[in-house]
Amino acid sequence: MAFSMNDLSDETVFRRLACRPDFIDDAVISSAKLPARVTFKKLQSRIRRPLGQLHSLPLELLHEALPYLDIRSLWSLARTCRRGKIVVEALPMFRDLVKSVGYTFAILRDAKILGMHSLMKLHAVLHSDRCVSCGAYGCFIFLLSAERCCFECQVVNPSLCVISVPVAGDCFGLKKSQLKSLPIMWSIPGAYDLFKSKSRQLSMRLVSLKAAKDLAVKVHGSLDALESKFPLDPETRNVKIAMFETYRKAYSPPIASDPLTCPYWTASGLRNLAPPSAIFGGMGVMPFPCLYKGRIEHGQCCSGCWYLSRTTIQQNNHLWDLLIPAGCLNSAPGYCTAEEYLIKLSCRAWSHVGLVEHGRECPFAATFMSQPGHWDPI
Ligand SMILES: [Zn+2]
Numbered sequence: 542m543a544f545s546m547n548d549l550s551d552e553t554v555f556r557r558l559a560c561r562p563d564f565i566d567d568a569v570i571s572s573a574k575l576p577a578r579v580t581f582k583k584l585q586s587r588i589r590r591p592l593g594q595l596h597s598l599p600l601e602l603l604h605e606a607l608p609y610l611d612i613r614s615l616w617s618l619a620r621t622c623r624r625g626k627i628v629v630e631a632l633p634m635f636r637d638l639v640k641s642v643g644y645t646f647a648i649l650r651d652a653k654i655l656g657m658h659s660l661m662k663l664h665a666v667l668h669s670d671r672c673v674s675c676g677a678y679g680c681f682i683f684l685l686s687a688e689r690c691c692f693e694c695q696v697v698n699p700s701l702c703v704i705s706v707p708v709a710g711d712c713f714g715l716k717k718s719q720l721k722s723l724p725i726m727w728s729i730p731g732a733y734d735l736f737k738s739k740s741r742q743l744s745m746r747l748v749s750l751k752a753a754k755d756l757a758v759k760v761h762g763s764l765d766a767l768e769s770k771f772p773l774d775p776e777t778r779n780v781k782i783a784m785f786e787t788y789r790k791a792y793s794p795p796i797a798s799d800p801l802t803c804p805y806w807t808a809s810g811l812r813n814l815a816p817p818s819a820i821f822g823g824m825g826v827m828p829f830p831c832l833y834k835g836r837i838e839h840g841q842c843c844s845g846c847w848y849l850s851r852t853t854i855q856q857n858n859h860l861w862d863l864l865i866p867a868g869c870l871n872s873a874p875g876y877c878t879a880e881e882y883l884i885k886l887s888c889r890a891w892s893h894v895g896l897v898e899h900g901r902e903c904p905f906a907a908t909f910m911s912q913p914g915h916w917d918p919i
Pocket residue numbers: 672673674675676677679690691692693694695800
């Protein structure tokens with residue numbers, strides 16, 4: 542009898558299709574070895590002194606006001622005295638963050654951006670599930686702007702990429718004093734890029750590629766003016782000059798564009814080089830689950846898409862045409878190639894409900910699930 546997805550319950554569809562390949566988490570800041578709980582080191586919890594001017598305020602009012610503070614301020618408040626710790630730990634938004642993404646505090650501390658975002662902002666991101674760039678489900682956060690994003694967009698969208706401060710200065714002709722106006726984070730030492738191929742043990746200052754580019758336009762008047770003042774020698778085809786050209790011409794996908802069909806590379810003809818995210822890719826992004834109806838959702842990929850897109854790339858078989866939308870098979874600059882499309886398709890994460898809905902429609906899910914035995918994603 543033919544296998545039918547309609548015979549399966551939602552839970553069965555989810556359980557049999559859900560996979561979270563290491564591949565996508567290996568490319569971003571790792572949260573694996575970080576504490577999931579917050580500890581206020583050197584906490585002055587035994588000190589019974591009052592909470593200063595805040596002491597007389599009712600708890601309800603504190604709960605209303607304190608979420609507007611950034612994490613560093615809350616941290617300081619919690620370490621002031623026992624009542625401060627009790628008040629901060631009792632904040633519903635704080636409790637949600639600790640329960641769902643407790644490692645976030647350690648990463649913000651190590652990146653030296655504890656004071657960059659308010660508790661309210663981070664909590665709003667926790668309760669959202671849409672990628673700021675494409676509107677699809679996103680299971681990561683871009684730290685410099687505290688915006689939720691998906692795996693594909695953090696690769697293709699320059700506004701979700703970071704570059705080092707010295708590179709931003711050299712590439713966009715910006716002085717140190719000008720660069721100071723940009724939000725800056727310190728990188729977290731570790732291995733980055735797909736398959737952990739890029740080891741970054743030294744911490745460096747990072748800025749958003751898009752923010753640096755926008756600042757260059759503001760300082761120089763336009764990108765053409767930047768080009769006139771700081772021309773890139775076309776005869777010098779070394780990696781540094783090529784990357785600068787990529788950064789300057791980085792293609793910015795419009796909001797709501799589909800990252801699956803966005804090209805990795807710029808429209809500048811530098812197709813054989815790297816995407817804008819290649820050098821510092823993933824160093825400004827970390828996993829950030831959603832809190833949906835009290836359930837923590839980390840985002841799961843579809844095993845059918847993952848398996849069949851990979852085997853299609855390897856075998857170049859007949860599924861190639863079925864998988865890729867018309868118009869994508871284009872090797873010209875500015876277009877997404879078939880291989881890029883398939884790689885990104887295999888990395889797309891879904892919410893719990895989204896994966897079930899996708900799984901019932903996915904042309905590869907039934908094929909995957911009807912195979913004998915189980916294929917384990919890497
Ligand atoms: Zn996206």
